[in-house]
Amino acid sequence: MQMKNKWMNVLRVGWFLALRQIKGSSRATTVLIVFIMMLTFLNLVVVSGILIGLIEGGNRANKEQYTGDVIITTLSGEEDIAHSHEIENTIRNMSDISDLSVRYLAPVQIEANYRTRRDFDVLPDTAGTQIVGISLADEDSLSGLSKFVVEGQFLDESESGYILIGANLLYRYSAGFGDFFASLEGVYPGDEVKVTVGENTKTFIVKGIMDTKVDQVSLRAFVTKADFWRLVDRTGLNANEFAMKIAPNSKITADEVKSNLVKAGFADDGKIQTDTEAIPDFLNQIRIAFGLLGNVIGMVGIVVASITIFIVIFINAVTRRKYIGIMKGIGISERAIEISYIFQSIFYASVGGLIGVFVVYAMLVPFFYAHPLDFPFSDGILVAPIADTMLKFFLLLFVTIIAGYIPARQIVKKNTLDSILGR
């Protein structure tokens, strides 16, 4: 009890002294220190958040534009997903699923500019890709495909013989990637292209060009389901992809939906994955590497901040050495004086950190969400999970407490009389 009271007194006097010192200190200096703390916190959160956000932005787009919450794809070595009709019926009867797009895929060769090709020694202008047959309303509801038409128009179910081409199949869009993609030159809406599946070739008129950073959209060509089956001669009418979205108000998780589909026995027919499982492993590796890189950069900021606090407290304590001696002389415990400096460090770090939290969540996260960073492979957002941000906040606090305590201890432990007399 006596020990508890002693510590209460120490804390009380430490707080009393800290509060008066902060009030009595120069406002400009206080603002500057708080500003440095805020920048350090932002450095800690934003740098790694942006780096991770480059990958996360890509993952988010992949989910929104391609996989939905759960996707069933064709098993390796299989031509299509067996029992597609039964799977489709089951999914459509699941009350928690709001959107479903059934996709039919086939590898195709698209040839352009064949009417103007005069020299047969020159290779034809072709690009290999996958053609996707879709129900327009279902796909648009799931992925918002029509939003990504940058030239021409979206398809119309009432029309036939039209095709949408992904921008990365066209040279004028993919030139920035070098020779990474085999691309077509000078293809515009209204142009005619030949689409070949095996021995079967048909001509289509380009209805529109779609541009997104999701390869499964921008590196594919889309036609209506009816046109797909006119082009592709495949036994059975099985699909190749089922992408589904959970209803916004539903409490079911993607894992639970997957589990239900597995329980229904569809894991033998297709590869069932949640959106996170569908992310390629190398992207997760990049995410981890970027996170580490961001943390290393953040740590440099932490070191700078701790040195700043060390210098501030050291100068403060050195210039007040006489008064520290007097306080010790009149019986104020060393611990109380040290704690007053710790409280000052906590004040600087917590005010700077809290302003940083405000800036991150009230300004930067919404800003980057509305205006993502334009990277070739993704729209970079700022990823700042609250738990991670809080951890970094307390890390900054802890480091500044140590950085404040060390110089305070150095000065406080000096001989009382020497401090009073300035020796």
Added chain:
Amino acid sequence: MINIKNLYKTYGNKDIETHVLQGIDLKVPEGEFLGIMGKSGAGKSTLMYQIGLLDHPTSGEIILNGVNTEKLSTEERTKLRLTELGYVFQDYALIPELTASENVIIPLLMQGKTIEEARDIVQETLSQVGLSHRAFNKPSQLSGGEQQRVSIARAIAHNPKILFADEPTANLDTVSGKSIIELFRDLNKKGQTIVMVTHEEEYAKYCDRIVSLEDGKIVRENIQKQK
């Protein structure tokens, strides 16, 4: 109350040693107003710092209220200074960013008094030194005499058994200096034990007894007839 036995204080190293106090023996009974006088460098302030537990003697014993202070830990010495001793310094030694009342309240809070108790004591003590109207002024807003009164208020607020004063009038004009000494005399009349270092003869007359130091030794003791 205070019993000093064969006290030595030496500064420096083996090559250059300065023997500031050389075998001081002194007893101060409870309620006495003791004056320590001497020329500059005689060792009077050093003696007060040793008795006031602000420094450690090289050898000898300082017994305060029966406690041999050299056997106390740093923490115990700090606690003794907080509860049983009070200090008035020549340059007032007030904390500049604190108001008069805040300067006085700190030791009381450290002792564990509640904020209400401490405020009452501060009000009463500042009133005792005639400064209740200056409670919320910072030291820079006070005259030298007023600052020294705040310093005295801080020193006596917790009813110390012994009050130490190191040349408390040295930085003050005659009028302020006299009023401070009269304040000490009033405190002493109420039973406060005071040990005061001074080099001013006119203020020494207020003391019960004067010990004069020369080269670190007590060379004279005068018991005053009239306070």
